[in-house]
Structure formats: structure tokens, C-alpha cells
Amino acid sequence: MDEKQIEQVTNELLNSGFAGEQIVAGKPLESLSISYYPPTYKNYLRVSPIxxxxxxxxxxxxxILTVVEVAKRNHIGLQIISSGLNIGYGSDAPYAENTILIDLSSFDKIYQYNKILGQISLEPGVTQQALYDYxxxxxxxxxxxxxxxxxxSSIIGNxxxxxxxxxxxxxHAEQIVTMxxxxxxxxxxxxxxxSTAVNGSFSSIAKRPHVVSIGxxxxxxxxxxxIGIVTNMTINVLPKPESFVAYFVEVNNQTFSKFIETCRYLKQHNVIQSAAHVGNYIKTLQLLAAEYPKIIGSYDADTLKNTxxxxxxxxxxxxGALYGTKYQVKANIKELKRYLKPLGLKPVFMNEQKQALLSKLNNFAQKPSVRKFVNSAITSPVAPLRFLASRLxxxxxxxxxxxxxxxxxxxxFLNTIYWRNLDKLKHDQANDPGQDNVGCIWGAPCSPIEGEDVEAIINLINNKCDEHKFEPAISCTLLNKRNIECxxxxxxxxxxxxxxxxALQCYKETMLNxxxxxxxxxxxxxHSNEYFDSQLLGTDLPILSLKNxxxxxxIIQPGKYKIVSDFFTPLGTENKKNQQKQ
Ligand SMILES: Cc1cc2nc3c(=O)[nH]c(=O)nc-3n(C[C@H](O)[C@H](O)[C@H](O)COP(=O)(O)OP(=O)(O)OC[C@H]3O[C@@H](n4cnc5c(N)ncnc54)[C@H](O)[C@@H]3O)c2cc1C
Incomplete structure (x- = not known):
């Protein structure tokens, strides 16, 4: 966008009743985005409707409707954010040139909490913390x-x-009732x-939400x-279970493949009910280093393995965790033990009492005198002392x-992204990785929950990271009964x-491989939006087109998910006109 366009759009918004402070214009060619890697495209104008x-x-x-009208008139795109914390995936940066940022964080209402249905409605500005507190x-x-x-972070953006x-x-995609x-x-x-569905929409006649979709x-x-701006979403929330037990399982590389296969069986039989996460030792080191950065003296692969x-x-x-009635949880504890035993694996279970104890111990571990002890003991040559410090x-x-x-x-968990920036990390203060110029980029290849496939992904990642000298921090999530996301x-x-x-080259090569x-x-x-093209899908059939x-x-997030937009957003006559204007 040039200065003339910025001025034109700003004036139109001011004339439509926007206050000056709702519109922020950056200097030409100076992006308003806070990014964790260089954005491909930039925003020069940020509008915050109220x-x-x-x-x-x-x-x-x-x-919001006014902003859409102005964008249509001026042939400019809209990058939409609910809170703009899409960290690792591009934050609030747009997917194309000639775009203004529309920030919906002022719409932060939570309403229609239905305890019987376990459903709640909310707006884009509702954050994780706000929903939890509510x-x-x-x-x-x-x-x-x-x-x-x-x-x-917002609920809706996520x-x-x-x-x-x-x-x-x-x-989350499966928990959306209506929008x-x-x-x-x-x-x-x-x-x-x-509205996207009858289910969950509020009946003004019956004065309650519908529980079925018609059509x-x-x-x-x-x-x-x-294709649109989501202003409201109704989602499912989890009934607080009678019993909750968290568990942790340590696994070595030799049993990893068999372990994944066992997880599939347990997931398909509802023993693993939650989206259990399996993280590698780099992930654990990142958690430790976020607390005591001095443990990392070098990023050399062998040194890290040794650490x-x-x-x-x-x-x-x-x-992972077990949720349910007391008897259900007890039964699942038994089953987890029974199926992991042949692999030589022993889950550690944390019931509510143990969690309370852990919490108390943690309060103790956060005392300045204890932190001082841990800080010196954690690199001690005396193994038991070092071990004790690391557990604290x-x-x-x-x-x-x-x-x-x-x-x-x-x-x-935000502090863990400081891994290659540990010297910038402040203890017990709110850290701001964006301001601290911390770089991070995330990507999650997916496969069936099959040992061979997951190992293949991990090998592809490890090889590329090794080649480019980056640490492969991997967390694999058992998302549902079929899919694991690494x-x-x-x-x-x-x-x-x-x-x-x-880092960006390593990421690109890994994701493409x-x-x-x-x-x-x-x-x-x-970043990957730029080079993930439809050929990677290997499918000939066009995906239903609704863009036209x-x-x-x-105008809505032009260029977003181009991988499907060859099919999904074919250029109509009006699109072509718009393109020529750009
Ligand atoms: C330490 C750390 C841990 C993380 N852990 C997780 C994790 O466990 N799981 C996970 O999923 N992610 C995780 N993330 C990634 C990311 O931070 C979250 O997914 C976050 O919720 C996304 O940001 P947001 O909610 O602010 O969405 P936004 O940035 O507001 O939106 C994301 C995108 O959604 C679209 N969008 C947003 N609002 C609208 C709207 N109203 N209408 C239409 N389109 C819209 C836009 O294209 C936008 O770019 C993590 C990041 C970090 C740094």
C-alpha cells in the first residue's frame, strides 16, 4: 500500500465514525507486524473496530461491516486477527501484499454458557485466560x-x-458447534x-439453543x-470429571516405534482419551533451560545428548491424563500399566493428592534460597546433587x-522458545520474545499413528536439523484415533x-521433504504458504469452490492457504479486476 492509499482508507474510516486511535498507520515500508521470522508481506495499517x-x-x-465495505471499495485485502498470537506460524503478518490488519480483540464477550449442553459462545477477543476464569x-x-x-491467545483464532x-x-475443529x-x-x-449451522444457534421461540442441525x-x-470474518463461535467445553489423573511415561528410542503402535491400540480403545503429547529430550532440555539457562553451554548435538x-x-x-468417573479412571490406569509393561515401560501417575504435593514442592523450589541452591547444584560434578537440582x-x-x-x-511454555536466545531470558519477569527479537518457526507433519511412519518423520526432521545444525525439538500429539501430529x-x-x-532454509527443506x-x-x-503448492496434495479432483x-x-485474507486455493479460490472476473489493480 502506498501513502495515498493509506490516507484514502484512513479518511473513509474516519468519515464513517471511527476514532483516530482506532487506526494505526505505520510509516511506508515499515511493517506493523510483530514477527518471529521475517514476514513475506507487511501490514501498513491496523484497524481496531469496537x-x-x-x-x-x-x-x-x-x-466490522464498515471495514469490509471500505476494503471492497478500495480493492484492498483484510488480514484478520483475533489476538494475533499465531506465534511460530506468522503471528499477525498477512498472506499477501496490499492488505490491512483488522484486529477484533475488542469483541470479547462470553455468553450463552449452557451447563446442560456443556457449550459456550464467545467472540474473537476472548482469550484462553478469560474463558478459563469465566x-x-x-x-x-x-x-x-x-x-x-x-x-x-484467542480461542477463535486457534x-x-x-x-x-x-x-x-x-x-478444536471438531468442537465447534456453530459460528x-x-x-x-x-x-x-x-x-x-x-450462521454456519442450526445446531447450537439460539431459538428465540424456545429461548434456548438447538441441539440438532437441520440441513x-x-x-x-x-x-x-x-471467505469470511468469524464474529461468534459456540464451542463444547469439557464437563469437569469426577476424577482426574495425569501421567508421564519415559520411553527410549529402541522401544519408541512399538510404543507408538501400543498408543494407537490404547487410543482406539479409549484408554488414552486425551491428546497425549510425546516430546523428545530436546523438549525436556528446553523446559529445564528456560528455568536455568546455564545448563546449556553449547548447542553441539553430542554435547546436548550428554547433558x-x-x-x-x-x-x-x-x-497425558485420564478423565472420568473414579472407576473409569482406575480401570484405565490398570490398562495403561498392563499394555505398557511388555515394553518395559512404567507410567508415573499423578492423582489430585500427588498434584497438590507437587505444587507445594514447587512453591518451595521457587523460594530464592532454594533457587540459589539449584542454580549452583545443577551443574555440580557430584551426580546425586546435580540430579536433585534438576528434579527441583x-x-x-x-x-x-x-x-x-x-x-x-x-x-x-512461552519461555521455552528462548532456547537459542537464553541470554535474553529474565527470570520471574514477564518476557516478551517479540521485543527480544527471539526467532521461532513451527511446522507439524502428520501421519497415521504407526511406528514406522512416525519414525520416518522423525528421521527426516533429524537429518535436516543435523545438516543445518539446529536442534530438532519435537512434540508428537495423539490428536485422534488415526492421526499423530509431530x-x-x-x-x-x-x-x-x-x-x-x-533456520528458515532448514524449516523449508524439512517441511517439503x-x-x-x-x-x-x-x-x-x-512462510510455507509461499511454497506449499497444490502438487504436494497429489489429487486431481478440484475442491469445491465458494470464493466466487x-x-x-x-478481500478476505488473499493468498491464505494457496495450496488449496488453486482449486478453492479460482479467479473470477472480479478477482481478475482486483489483481490487475494491485
Ligand atoms: C509456546 C507456544 C506454545 C504453543 N502451543 C500451541 C498448542 O499447544 N496448540 C496450538 O494449536 N498452538 C500452539 N501455539 C501456536 C499459537 O500460538 C496458537 O495456535 C495461538 O492460539 C494462535 O494465535 P491466536 O489465537 O492469537 O490466533 P490469531 O493470530 O488471532 O489468528 C490465527 C489466524 O486465524 C485467522 N483468524 C483469526 N481470527 C479470525 C476471525 N475472527 N475470522 C476469520 N479468521 C480469523 C487468521 O488467518 C489468523 O492469521 C503455541 C505457540 C507458542 C509460542
């Missing part, structure tokens, strides 16, 4: 499914990108507010797509993980341009 009515009504969203204050009869992302958490309702969306339509029509359900067309050995860390660590250092991580599985979000997070220092360029081997990612970063009907001017 609710125009306290009630859920079309008037409440009239400023449910606690409403009597803690339900838990949200929270992710490891920061507490101020659900729309097919994010996942830890509990039995971790597959309300604004679709732009063409130049001859005004934008429309539509088609259109939720799916708004996921990872670019992990010194602290008695296993190659892999699974963390890990307490915070275990407590945060147990709480996360009960829906309580935390900023604790998240690779590459950490780098943005103050070191060569390191940054290498995995995709070519049939291990597609479940979600695209703005709902957003023919292509």
Missing part, C-alpha cells in the same frame, strides 16, 4: 481445552487454524452476516480459509503441564542474520 452495542446484534458488529467463576463445572500458547490442546476435547460470520459478497451487494453444517468452510544423559532424561517423555528445576514444568490438562493456560519448533536468534536464514513423503502439515505458516460466491473481490 462494539457498537452491548447486545449480540448486527449493530454490535457494524464497524468457567471457574461460574462454578467450575466445565474445563476449557487450553493450548500451550500464551494466556492471551480453533479456526485447527489448533489443539491436551484434554479429551483437544481437536456467525460476515461474508463480503461482490461489488453489487452488501456484506452479509450468516448442512457449514462450519468446515471457514476453517483455514479466506540430557547427565540429568537422567529419557529419549522421549509422554504426558523440573517441578514448575510438571505443575504447569498438570494444570494445562485441566484447562488452566500458562505463559510458562510439531517441530526451530529456535533461532533474530539478531544473527545468517542463523535466521539457515515430509510433504513429498506424504506427511502433510496440519497447518501452514505464512462469498468473496468474489478476494
Amino acid at each position: 462494539p457498537q452495542s452491548a447486545e449480540i446484534s448486527s449493530r454490535r458488529y457494524s464497524q 468457567l471457574v467463576n461460574a462454578g467450575e463445572e466445565h474445563w476449557p481445552d487450553s493450548t500451550g500458547s500464551p494466556i492471551h 480453533y479456526l487454524e485447527r489448533g489443539f490442546g491436551h484434554s479429551p476435547i483437544a481437536e 456467525t460470520c460476515i461474508v463480503p459478497r461482490g461489488s453489487e451487494s452488501t456484506p452479509t452476516i450468516v 448442512p453444517n457449514f462450519n468446515g468452510i471457514f476453517l483455514q480459509s479466506n 540430557a544423559k547427565q540429568y537422567g532424561l529419557s529419549d522421549w517423555m509422554m504426558s 528445576a523440573m517441578l514448575k514444568g510438571f505443575v504447569s503441564l498438570c494444570e494445562l490438562k485441566k484447562g488452566k493456560p500458562s505463559n510458562y 510439531v517441530l519448533s526451530i529456535s533461532f536468534d533474530r539478531n544473527k542474520p545468517t542463523e535466521e536464514a539457515n 515430509c510433504a513429498s513423503a506424504g506427511y502433510l502439515k496440519y497447518r501452514l505458516s505464512t 460466491e462469498l468473496d468474489p473481490l478476494n
